[in-house]
Amino acid sequence: MEHLPDHLLSGYRNFMGGRYSTETKRYRELAATGQKPMTMVIACCDSRAAPETIFDSGPGELFVVRNVANLVPPYQPDGGHHSTSAALEFAVQSLKVKHIVVLGHGRCGGIQAALDPGAEPLSPGDFIGKWMSMVAPAADIVANNSMMTVGERQTALERISIRFSIANLRTFPCVKILEDKGRLSLHGAWFDISTGELWAMNRQSGDFERPGNG
Amino acid sequence: MEHLPDHLLSGYRNFMGGRYSTETKRYRELAATGQKPMTMVIACCDSRAAPETIFDSGPGELFVVRNVANLVPPYQPDGGHHSTSAALEFAVQSLKVKHIVVLGHGRCGGIQAALDPGAEPLSPGDFIGKWMSMVAPAADIVANNSMMTVGERQTALERISIRFSIANLRTFPCVKILEDKGRLSLHGAWFDISTGELWAMNRQSGDFERPGNG
Amino acid sequence: MEHLPDHLLSGYRNFMGGRYSTETKRYRELAATGQKPMTMVIACCDSRAAPETIFDSGPGELFVVRNVANLVPPYQPDGGHHSTSAALEFAVQSLKVKHIVVLGHGRCGGIQAALDPGAEPLSPGDFIGKWMSMVAPAADIVANNSMMTVGERQTALERISIRFSIANLRTFPCVKILEDKGRLSLHGAWFDISTGELWAMNRQSGDFERPGNG
Amino acid sequence: MEHLPDHLLSGYRNFMGGRYSTETKRYRELAATGQKPMTMVIACCDSRAAPETIFDSGPGELFVVRNVANLVPPYQPDGGHHSTSAALEFAVQSLKVKHIVVLGHGRCGGIQAALDPGAEPLSPGDFIGKWMSMVAPAADIVANNSMMTVGERQTALERISIRFSIANLRTFPCVKILEDKGRLSLHGAWFDISTGELWAMNRQSGDFERPGNG
Structure with missing residues (x-):
């Protein structure tokens, strides 16, 4: 071994x-x-934000996709190899999960790269740049807001991109239909690595709130 | 909340x-x-095979990509949004991980779909079909071996696809160069959900072996 | 002496x-x-896989046939000298054993020869070649699967040939009749020389499983 | 399991x-x-006469063929499936054993059947009858010697058939050549189940002798 x-x-x-x-x-x-998870989590690859750890989950509970910055691309049935879309389809159509949670977190390296696209060590032609370009319109607006601190801009984009991923989830017909029928719910959450706090997205307002703070 | x-x-x-x-x-x-994980794990979304659980890992230890069937596509810098490639690039170039582990597991639903592409409930035009078509050549060969049981074919393809993903990792220049310099090692492992056994890939032969069973 | x-x-x-x-x-x-063994074992000649050793058996317990690769030929009452068929007949009709176990093992030289029929030192016209040609159809299929490692192909054929021998046992009318009456059971097992593990064939699926690993 | x-x-x-x-x-x-046994044993299937038990042998020591009455058929390269010849070829040409021992034993059921071919439960058309017909000429002579007791006739044929098998071994070119070159020795032995005594064949006289009785 x-x-x-x-x-x-x-x-x-x-x-x-x-x-x-x-x-x-x-x-x-x-x-x-066979597995019968009730919940799918779309999380970041970050080593400090494993969903099984944060939710203290045992085997069989969470079906988990992890990519850089927990992004969901829009529905794009173009015949390409779509990692996240394939997992989404599998979770919704085959496993029939009841919940999808997009779990973001603070100090996300992918979001940081999106806010500073020219920064080292990630060059313009690379995969990270292309991947994070999915949130480029929001990143541009946030990056240009010089009234917010660096930290505030980072948190802002982390939360915007969670809402953005949830919106993209709804472009998938199978998600939209089941959500409309009340058989699938979409959730957003944001984890603060330093304090351990979990902020849940208010589905009405889109705001992130802490337990008991609703 | x-x-x-x-x-x-x-x-x-x-x-x-x-x-x-x-x-x-x-x-x-x-x-x-910031995170400084030594190890990147490419694992499956399956709810029964979370790498943090199997490796009893704490925060900061594992940078984790999870997609259906823990696949790595080949290097393809075509400007598309490549989830796994982006994560790989981030782990290798930015975080400078020392190890990449492709972690497969038994009874993988993606592999099962690849071996039986016409099966319900996944239709021909879906994302899972396209995603798993990455291993189609091997799946065809394995699927046609009627001398092996259904279970044996499944395990065979699970292990073949781990070796296939490791071969694809080497098509990324940054991986190849660092591996050649001895600064990055690639590993394969296969987890048996039922028995809890972990089988590690022998890097010389490609065979999967259990602890102390060399 | x-x-x-x-x-x-x-x-x-x-x-x-x-x-x-x-x-x-x-x-x-x-x-x-006189002897009254309950069990007949069909095992390989290999010096590392003696059934009395593996099953820690004492005198009178196991009636044992050993030939290269523990093969059972199909029922062929052609008047020839059939070593294995004669022993089978003796065990079933005269000794009235209750169990027949086909015991295969890893790293079997006969199976290796079947997978590589042109290899030294066994020439095309020899007895080993003819003997192992009994599993040639399966050997051809397995040998052509270049996606599997040499070791995986070897294990696959070892297990396929156990199932094949069990199927051939059922071509003997005396075996078939007694099995149908519930007075004789057929079993498969595979011994791993290196680890000492014994894998038993699941009679429903044909899969090989380890103790307590169902 | x-x-x-x-x-x-x-x-x-x-x-x-x-x-x-x-x-x-x-x-x-x-x-x-891999195995490198020095010795091949051709023994009977009898549950009371396992060579590993009688010779207290460990793994890797004995390459063992077991058939009813420990018979070796003559060299007959007719393209048929010859179990014992295949094993012999494998032992001599591939494993290059230095010794071949034909190990008989008392109260052998196969020999008993040969001495009384019409006896129940073995019918004329069966495999055991055909298999034991290899020693029919000797069996006829011994069976007709009414001056010897039933037990003496049985022991006599058991020992005759060991010498007969050794003679047949020499019809295999590969055996003959290596024996003539002094690189392979042929031995006979007879085990008394009741007393545990082992009688070894004197290679000059063909007599069976006990330890220290030479």
């Missing part, structure tokens, strides 16, 4: 002696009957 | 009373100094 | 001072009353 | 906790480097 980094092997041994050992029955059932 | 499903809120309270509360310092430092 | 190799004589003295001496009564009874 | 009879599973657990656990290194090496 010299084929994996030591820190992963050591963590895996903890898993086997811990969670797997106490939840063996659950794993076996999940293997035998 | 009625804006999020109850099970997520309840899990979040566990997180705040548990992990966050014992690791507050770590979260604050990670927020202040 | 210079008529036998030293290592056998030395081992025989161990047997007399050990097992025979503690089980003298059992040997005498088995000699007096 | 309900797929195997209980007595085998229980024995397997003994093996894993016993022999495998104390000889793990040896099994791993044997798996990695």
